[in-house]
Amino acid sequence: MSSGGQSSLSGLRTIKRDWSQSSSQSEDRISWPATQPAQSQSSKAPQAEVRSQRMKDIQLALDALAGKQPPGERPEISTKQIANGTKRPLPPAPDPPPAKKRQLPPSWNEDTLSSSSNFKSSSKFSLPTVKSTSSTVAPSSSKSSSSLAGVFLSQEQTQILRLVESGNSVFYTGSAGTGKSVLLREIIRTLQKRYIKSSDAIAITASTGIAACNIGGVTIHSFAGIGIGEGSAEELVNRVRKNKKAASRWLRTKVLIIDEGTFV
Numbered sequence: 001m002s003s004g005g006q007s008s009l010s011g012l013r014t015i016k017r018d019w020s021q022s023s024s025q026s027e028d029r030i031s032w033p034a035t036q037p038a039q040s041q042s043s044k045a046p047q048a049e050v051r052s053q054r055m056k057d058i059q060l061a062l063d064a065l066a067g068k069q070p071p072g073e074r075p076e077i078s079t080k081q082i083a084n085g086t087k088r089p090l091p092p093a094p095d096p097p098p099a100k101k102r103q104l105p106p107s108w109n110e111d112t113l114s115s116s117s118n119f120k121s122s123s124k125f126s127l128p129t130v131k132s133t134s135s136t137v138a139p140s141s142s143k144s145s146s147s148l149a150g151v152f153l154s155q156e157q158t159q160i161l162r163l164v165e166s167g168n169s170v171f172y173t174g175s176a177g178t179g180k181s182v183l184l185r186e187i188i189r190t191l192q193k194r195y196i197k198s199s200d201a202i203a204i205t206a207s208t209g210i211a212a213c214n215i216g217g218v219t220i221h222s223f224a225g226i227g228i229g230e231g232s233a234e235e236l237v238n239r240v241r242k243n244k245k246a247a248s249r250w251l252r253t254k255v256l257i258i259d260e261g262t263f264v
């Protein structure tokens with residue numbers, strides 16, 4: 001190995017190395033680019049520029065040795081790709097398809113839609129018309145506007161309703177599903193209209209709590225103020241007379257309705 005020097009403006013010297021003694025090291029031999037010799041002593045090139053050029057040359061040589069590729073030809077790997085574990089550069093994303101223009105029917109005029117006055121008229125929704133149904137209680141004299149739509153009392157139901165309206169005490173019964181509850185709701189509706197000023201005039205009761213809830217009333221025992229109803233009739237009457245609230249209820253009641261009365 002010999003070392004020699006050729007003076008340059010940067011102050012560095014070209015080192016010549018003899019690699020012939022070791023063949024195994026020949027592959028790693030660095031081909032140091034030769035520093036451009038100073039053309040003349042009187043050159044005014046700044047030392048910093050020459051020094052940076054020298055450093056670039058060295059860097060190029062090192063990169064070429066390490067990667068076998070010039071730095072400019074190596075693919076750029078972003079930090080994102082490294083984080084994702086993908087070292088290969090991703091293919092460029094395809095261009096998004098062009099936005100399709102909505103096709104309007106030929107009868108539509110876009111100028112018409114853009115006009116504010118016409119827009120008001122076109123945005124007027126036409127909801128389906130709901131036809132109100134008036135009282136459907138059969139050919140009765142009472143016109144109940146709040147009765148259920150589509151319910152027409154049968155002839156028998158209408159007959160019972162008329163008896164109640166006339167002030168008669170009525171007991172009606174029938175098999176399951178014969179329309180007793182429907183009739184009772186109509187009776188209550190009719191009487192509530194008649195006694196609209198004194199709501200206490202109608203006592204809506206039932207023999208059981210569930211039956212009372214179905215018609216919006218209370219149990220007959222609760223209304224009467226007799227507790228569980230133990231004792232003789234005289235004893236119960238005396239108990240009601242002593243209960244001022246219960247006695248007052250009895251006195252104000254004009255109509256007593258008892259649903260499921262057969263269970264009392």
Ligand SMILES: Nc1ncnc2c1ncn2[C@@H]1O[C@H](COP(=O)(O)OP(=O)(O)OP(=O)(O)O)[C@@H](O)[C@H]1O
Nearest residue numbers: 150151152153154175176177178179180181182183
């Ligand atoms: N006049 C009517 N018009 C139309 N539907 C009716 C009429 N009367 C009763 N119905 C129908 O018949 C069915 C039975 O009526 P409802 O419940 O009043 O009978 P119910 O005698 O009280 O029965 P249950 O004794 O089991 O309580 C119900 O679906 C009711 O809507």
